[in-house]
Every structure is written in C-alpha cells, then in structure tokens.
Amino acid sequence: MVVVSHDRALLADVAETVVSLDATPDGRPRLYGDGYAGYRERSQAERIQWEQEYAREQVEHAKLQDDLQAAQDRLISGWRPAKGSGKHRRATRAASTVGNVRRRQDALEAHALTVPEPPLTFKLPELSSRSSVTLVSAEKVTVDDRLTPPVSLEFSGGDRLVVTGPNGAGKSTLLNVLAQHIEPSTGTIHRRNDARIGFLQQESELPPKMRVGQLFESHVQRLVARNVISSRSTVDLQELGLLGSNELELRVGELSMGQQRRLELALVLASRPQVLLLDEPTNHLSIRLIDELTEALGATAAAVVLATHDRQLLRDTDHWPQLRLQEHVVKVS
Ligand SMILES: Nc1ncnc2c1ncn2[C@@H]1O[C@H](COP(=O)(O)OP(=O)(O)O)[C@@H](O)[C@H]1O
Ligand SMILES: [Mg+2]
Structure with a gap:
C-alpha cells in the first residue's frame, strides 16, 4: 500500500x-x-x-x-x-x-x-511579555448556538492552552471571542489595553491582486502608524523563514495554499503578539514547518492558545493544559 x-x-x-x-x-x-x-x-x-x-x-x-x-x-x-x-x-x-x-x-x-x-528554516521572532500580567481573560462567555457551555479563561505571558473538541464544538467561535472579533452573547471579555493579540484564523482571505512583499510591508506600516509596534521592533519578512525572496514578487493569488498559510502566519507575527491565537494552524503547512512551529511554540514567551484536531500536534502538546469543548447540542424547542 x-x-x-x-x-x-x-x-x-x-x-x-x-x-x-x-x-x-x-x-x-x-x-x-x-x-x-x-x-x-x-x-x-x-x-x-x-x-x-x-x-x-x-x-x-x-x-x-x-x-x-x-x-x-x-x-x-x-x-x-x-x-x-x-x-x-x-x-x-x-x-x-x-x-x-x-x-x-x-x-x-x-x-x-x-x-x-x-531551504528556509522557520524562525519565530522574539515575543516578549511581562509574564505575570493577565493579558486576556474571559468570564463565562457563551455565543448563542455556537458555544453553549460557558467558558472562563485567563492567560498571561508564557501560558499555554490547547482547545480540542469535535467539529462544530465551538473552537473557532471561542478563539474569535478571545480575539474580540465577535461579541459573546453572555459573559465578558477583558483585554489589557496594550496587549497585542495575533490571531491566525482557520480561514481568511487575502487580497489576491497584491504582491506578497508589498502586502506585508503595508501591513507593518499600518501597525507602526497605529502605534501597535514601534518602528524599531518591526519584523523582517525574510528573517521569518516562511517565504523566500522569489515569492515576495508574486501576487497573493499566485501562491499555493501552503504559501498563503505561511503568509497569513507572517502577517500575524508581524505585530510581535503577546498572545497567539492559532486556529488549526497546521492546515496546508508542510511537515517540516509544522515541526519547526511546534518547537517554537513550546519555547516562546508569548501566551499561546491553539485550536487543533491535528493528532500529532495534540501528541506533541499533550503536556499543555487542555480545554475540551463538547459536541455542540442544538436545542429543538
Ligand atoms: N458565522 C457563523 N454564524 C453562525 N453559526 C456559526 C458560524 N460559524 C460557525 N457557526 C456554528 O457554530 C458552531 C461552532 O462552530 P465552530 O466554532 O466553527 O466549531 P469548531 O471550530 O469547533 O469546528 C457550529 O454549530 C457552527 O455551525
Ligand atoms: Mg474551527
């Protein structure tokens, strides 16, 4: 076989x-x-x-x-x-x-x-954080029909969490709530004012006509303009080892799925996040990069919340605290 x-x-x-x-x-x-x-x-x-x-x-x-x-x-x-x-x-x-x-x-x-x-080797940039400070906390959050049992969480730098559960259990919904992309139906979310959150979404859309290098540069410039990071601590795309110099000239739409995922990861890391929310990060990535990413996530000073159903990644992170979301129950009234 x-x-x-x-x-x-x-x-x-x-x-x-x-x-x-x-x-x-x-x-x-x-x-x-x-x-x-x-x-x-x-x-x-x-x-x-x-x-x-x-x-x-x-x-x-x-x-x-x-x-x-x-x-x-x-x-x-x-x-x-x-x-x-x-x-x-x-x-x-x-x-x-x-x-x-x-x-x-x-x-x-x-x-x-x-x-x-x-070939390139992935290098996670230095992600610093004052470890004892609570960066994000959630208290009894739910989202109607998407995340039913209330979830309470709190994390500071260096904390790790794996979110597991079957399809439709609400993993992506929870990460969206933590990233403040959607409002919880009940419960509250607190984010420290200056906490930088990097959210790698399960699916995202990049502008297909833009050139890769240009997209990254304009993203970094926006971050600097909005004082998210200082111009001294910007991340260099080439140093991440995610995309080679040949790919920088391509349009986003010309990239393979794996290369687009690498670009999404690069955009997330550009702000040197203190909290990394990664929703199914291994989809489309090569074995080698996943191994490199896994090792880097284990060592970073940032807080990491990982939603995954990748069995090997679950094995490799089995010493992390785990939140298991149950099958989503739709009530029929
Ligand atoms: N944008 C949306 N609007 C309404 N319901 C959604 C939306 N996205 C997901 N859902 C529903 O919310 C539930 C949880 O989905 P999701 O958080 O994507 O689960 P998981 O990531 O664990 O697979 C599912 O029942 C799904 O159908
Ligand atoms: Mg999901």
Whole structure:
C-alpha cells in the first residue's frame, strides 16, 4: 500500500518506509527505513549537515575572494612609478605579487560552490511579555448556538492552552471571542489595553491582486502608524523563514495554499503578539514547518492558545493544559 500524506500521525501509525521528495543537496529523493520516526530523525540530521556544509563552503569562498582582493590591491599599489634606488626591489616584488594574484585566482576557481542553498528554516521572532500580567481573560462567555457551555479563561505571558473538541464544538467561535472579533452573547471579555493579540484564523482571505512583499510591508506600516509596534521592533519578512525572496514578487493569488498559510502566519507575527491565537494552524503547512512551529511554540514567551484536531500536534502538546469543548447540542424547542 502506498499512502501520500502529510498527516504525521497517520504516517507514524502506518508507514514502514518513507519516500521523501523534500529538497536535498543533490536534488534526489530519499528513502528512509524505520517508519516515520526513522524518517524524522535522519532527515533532520541530514538537514543540519546540509546547513553546516553550506555555511562552511560560503565562508571558505568569501575568504578566498578576500585573499584575491587583497593580493590585487597589493599589486596595484606595487605598480606605482618606480623612483630612485629602490627600483630593482620594487620590480621583483611586483612580479611575485602578480604570481600571488594568479595563485589566488586559481584557488578561487578550484573551490567551486557545490552545496546548494538549503531551504528556509522557520524562525519565530522574539515575543516578549511581562509574564505575570493577565493579558486576556474571559468570564463565562457563551455565543448563542455556537458555544453553549460557558467558558472562563485567563492567560498571561508564557501560558499555554490547547482547545480540542469535535467539529462544530465551538473552537473557532471561542478563539474569535478571545480575539474580540465577535461579541459573546453572555459573559465578558477583558483585554489589557496594550496587549497585542495575533490571531491566525482557520480561514481568511487575502487580497489576491497584491504582491506578497508589498502586502506585508503595508501591513507593518499600518501597525507602526497605529502605534501597535514601534518602528524599531518591526519584523523582517525574510528573517521569518516562511517565504523566500522569489515569492515576495508574486501576487497573493499566485501562491499555493501552503504559501498563503505561511503568509497569513507572517502577517500575524508581524505585530510581535503577546498572545497567539492559532486556529488549526497546521492546515496546508508542510511537515517540516509544522515541526519547526511546534518547537517554537513550546519555547516562546508569548501566551499561546491553539485550536487543533491535528493528532500529532495534540501528541506533541499533550503536556499543555487542555480545554475540551463538547459536541455542540442544538436545542429543538
Ligand atoms: N458565522 C457563523 N454564524 C453562525 N453559526 C456559526 C458560524 N460559524 C460557525 N457557526 C456554528 O457554530 C458552531 C461552532 O462552530 P465552530 O466554532 O466553527 O466549531 P469548531 O471550530 O469547533 O469546528 C457550529 O454549530 C457552527 O455551525
Ligand atoms: Mg474551527
């Protein structure tokens, strides 16, 4: 049986051998034994090695270039018109400098760049927060026909919460209430005045005609103009490792589902939120990015509220506090 999937829990449960079409330094696909765990471990080790080899080669190349530049500079300064008694010595030195430049040139040419640039690695920006301060609290909130049992919550920096429950249980509704996108029918929501909330919605629509880089920049400018963040602490899209420089020139409508999701995540992180509300964040994302995101979420100083039905993400966050919403009961009167 051959299964094509990025459902990590399914792969962990059934896969014996994994064929990976992820990018590799030699451009060839890889075959991993020992099931999904074997794939995960060995592909990660190979990626680290790739990154190290790439970095080493780039450093070596830059050094050879510098050496050549220095030799050329010496050559030019050595060619000044000779004068007086130093004439002979200057001439021999010039000849040896020419040889030196040639050798440097040969060395640079011999040092071909063989290791391609590794793919992007996600880097969650520094999200600070004064940990003891309550950033958002909800008291007995409900939303008619969408979130029935009253929910009370309170969180400050570094807090974690996983919201689970079957389809239609009200996970998305609760996150929308916390983000103050919808009003609760009963109960109250408090948000600290200056608390920055980042909400990755389950579904969202981006303007399809805009160019990716431009959309991100105008979003950041709006945040600065509204004093959400200072111009000194803006987030650089390239440094997030979510989208490559090629993608910045594309129009949003030209992106794949996964790339759009990455852009949505980038827009959410642009404000350096102190509270991250993530509604089914793993939909459409690659296995590698989900693994990187999971690790980053575990370590961030921000508060994180995660609604997910991704079984592997639930396994990886099983030490987080969990709020389980029950099947939504529609009353028929
Ligand atoms: N915009 C909406 N207007 C009215 N009802 C909605 C809306 N969105 C969702 N619902 C209903 O609210 C309930 C909870 O939905 P939702 O919060 O999306 O659940 P979950 O995210 O847990 O799958 C469902 O019965 C759904 O049909
Ligand atoms: Mg939902």
